Amino acid sequence: MLTISGLTKRYGSKNAVGDLALTNVDLTVPKGQLMALIGPSGAGKSTLIRCVNRLVEPTEGRIALDGVAVTGTGATALRRARRRMGMIFQEYALIERLTVMENVLSGRLGYVSFFAAWARRFPRADVAEAFRLLDRVGMRGMEDKRADELSGGQRQRVGICRALIQNPALLLVDEPTASLDPKTSRQIMRLLVELCAERNLAAIVNIHDVALAQMFVPRIVGLRAGRVVFDGPPEGLTPETLTAIYGEEDWTATIRALEDDDG
Amino acid sequence: MGDSVSWSPPPLIRNPWLRYGLYIGAAIYLSLALGTLHLNWARLAQGLDRGWAFISAFAHPDIAKHxxxxxxxxxxxxxxxxxxxxxxxxxxxxxxxxxxxxxxxxxxxxxxxxxxxxxxxxxxxxxxxxxxxxxxxxxxxxxxxxxxxxxxxxxxxxxxxxxxxxxxxxxxxxxxxxxxxxxxxxxxxxxxxxxxxxxxxxxxxxxxxxxxxxxxxxxxxxxxxxxxxxxxxxxxxxxxxxxxxxxxxxxxxxxxxxxxxxxx
CATH class of the missing domain: 1.10.3720.10 (MetI-like)
Structure with missing residues (x-):
């Protein structure tokens, strides 16, 4: 279970006048729960998930995963905490010039020594798991391709494998579908949902596409200007709540789209 | 179709005074600079011979001697x-x-x-x-x-x-x-x-x-x-x-x- 309490992030100066990206956010994500984080651009979605694995250093607040503190620890403890959190990126963030296999195995870097990683001598169990994962996401036989030879959907599948081979308790997913076409987006979201269910994984998914979030995710948290303004099931997203998250707009089409998909 | 519209790209320096002033200044500087070179034509003619000897050596390069x-x-x-x-x-x-x-x-x-x-x-x-x-x-x-x-x-x-x-x-x-x-x-x-x-x-x-x-x-x-x-x-x-x-x-x-x- 992930617990976030009193999380505040202020960019720029250390005194009170800096830009507040997050203000006093409290969230708990129980084991196995898939949570979507929605909100307008600049609401702090990306900052929030980067605070969880401290790619962005929180200004205040405490974060713990399964009771182990992530904040206020030294470099070694932080790396240990990061091993328990897989991260998936909008632009995939694969190492373009490395092979698919090297990209997947890089998810084990927190577990192996520098020289083993440098010589690409990963434990047999890791390699076997990498093959299993590639098979699971439909990338069998692609292990020796270079990442820059892949299509967007294939890259995101490799990104998912890299996150899963960490054997994480939590996935941090930053706009997984924003660079993909609608069909591939749905396939990737479905794959994520299935994999989280198979492994009883918790996940925080930043997502722009409200309809896609409603379609796949049982819990939605709305962020506006760094504060949580909505937390509930997809059915709770009414024109009023969407206005509270994004501001005034005609929301009927968005909600009708969801009902059409259901019917 | 009778109206003739002409267009030319805007000059790099918009102010015409500054533009032509710079051109004239550059020309004056160049001619003054050339004046300070003190070319010695006699020495130049002498050197041309040696230069030619060097260039003509390329026609018969010699590796063997050294x-x-x-x-x-x-x-x-x-x-x-x-x-x-x-x-x-x-x-x-x-x-x-x-x-x-x-x-x-x-x-x-x-x-x-x-x-x-x-x-x-x-x-x-x-x-x-x-x-x-x-x-x-x-x-x-x-x-x-x-x-x-x-x-x-x-x-x-x-x-x-x-x-x-x-x-x-x-x-x-x-x-x-x-x-x-x-x-x-x-x-x-x-x-x-x-x-x-x-x-x-x-x-x-x-x-x-x-x-x-x-x-x-x-x-x-x-x-x-x-x-x-x-x-x-x-x-x-x-x-x-x-x-x-x-x-x-x-x-x-x-x-x-x-x-x-x-x-x-």
Whole structure:
């Protein structure tokens, strides 16, 4: 279970006048729960998930995963905490010039020594798991391709494998579908949902596409200007709540789209 | 269709007074500067003869007369080039890493940028003269000079490449729990390695050309042989050396472009 309490992030100066990206956010994500984080651009979605694995250093607040503190620890403890959190990126963030296999195995870097990683001598169990994962996401036989030879959907599948081979308790997913076409987006979201269910994984998914979030995710948290303004099931997203998250707009089409998909 | 609309691009300097003023000023400066040259036409005519003797020597280059010296000069130059490039590239790796603002804290950055600035400030020929004073005549001074120049060149370009890498790849590797050296090996190295190898081969090619120049001030290699032949007015020997330098430079240039074309 992930617990976030009193999380505040202020960019720029250390005194009170800096830009507040997050203000006093409290969230708990129980084991196995898939949570979507929605909100307008600049609401702090990306900052929030980067605070969880401290790619962005929180200004205040405490974060713990399964009771182990992530904040206020030294470099070694932080790396240990990061091993328990897989991260998936909008632009995939694969190492373009490395092979698919090297990209997947890089998810084990927190577990192996520098020289083993440098010589690409990963434990047999890791390699076997990498093959299993590639098979699971439909990338069998692609292990020796270079990442820059892949299509967007294939890259995101490799990104998912890299996150899963960490054997994480939590996935941090930053706009997984924003660079993909609608069909591939749905396939990737479905794959994520299935994999989280198979492994009883918790996940925080930043997502722009409200309809896609409603379609796949049982819990939605709305962020506006760094504060949580909505937390509930997809059915709770009414024109009023969407206005509270994004501001005034005609929301009927968005909600009708969801009902059409259901019917 | 009768109305004739004309358009011309706006001039670089909009104010016409300033524009024509600059043109006239430049013309006046140029004519005054030419006036200070004090061309001595008699001396020029005399020198033309010697120049012609040198050029006509290219029609009958002579390797045989000082064949051994030429051979030893080239072997020395190529050895200097190889040793200096290897040493310079090896040293430029840590300096270049330290000069990349996105990797290191400020003091390390400033130190490494300082090393680069010193190395790039002085032209090879000045550095060669200094090292010849320090180590005496010969190839050691040449190797030191070329290695010194290589450090500035390679470190600066490496650092700039690292500063341009895709930060999200670094973020992704850090997010796996990787340590700093693993991040370097997995996220930074793959992004800059191809260009770094290409630049090293390019620098090898530059160093060979430079080794011919710095030999003239006493830093060994074929440049020293060339300088000796000039001092003895043996233009046929000098011509043969120059032709061979041109040949070797063309071969190394072609080889290095071939290597760089293969990398991606």
């Amino acid at each position: 064949g051994r010296e030429i051979f030893e000069g080239f072997v020395e130059s190529l050895t200097m080039t190889a040793v200096a490039t290897a040493a310079g590239v090896a040293i430029s790796l840590p300096v270049g890493l330290g000069a990349a603002r996105n990797l290191v804290p400020m003091p390390v950055y400033l130190l490494c940028r300082g090393i680069i600035a010193v190395s790039r400030t002085f032209p090879e020929i000045i550095v060669a003269i200094l090292f010849v004073k320090m180590f005496g005549f010969g190839p050691l001074a040449g190797v030191a000079t070329l290695a010194f120049a290589t450090i500035g060149f390679m470190s600066k370009l490496l650092a700039e490449d690292i500063e341009d890498i895709d930060a999200s790849q670094v973020e992704a590797i850090r997010a796996t729990g990787a340590g700093p050296f693993q991040v370097l090996n997995y996220a930074v190295q793959p992004q800059v390695m191809a260009r770094f190898i290409g630049l090293s081969v390019y620098r090898l090619d530059i160093n060979f050309r430079e080794s011919a120049v710095i030999g003239i001030v006493g830093a060994g290699g074929i440049g020293a042989t060339l300088n000796t032949s000039f001092e003895r007015y043996e233009f046929d020997t000098a011509a043969s050396i120059l032709l061979m330098i041109i040949g070797i430079v063309m071969v190394t240039e072609y080889a290095s472009s071939l290597v760089r074309g293969r990398l991606r």
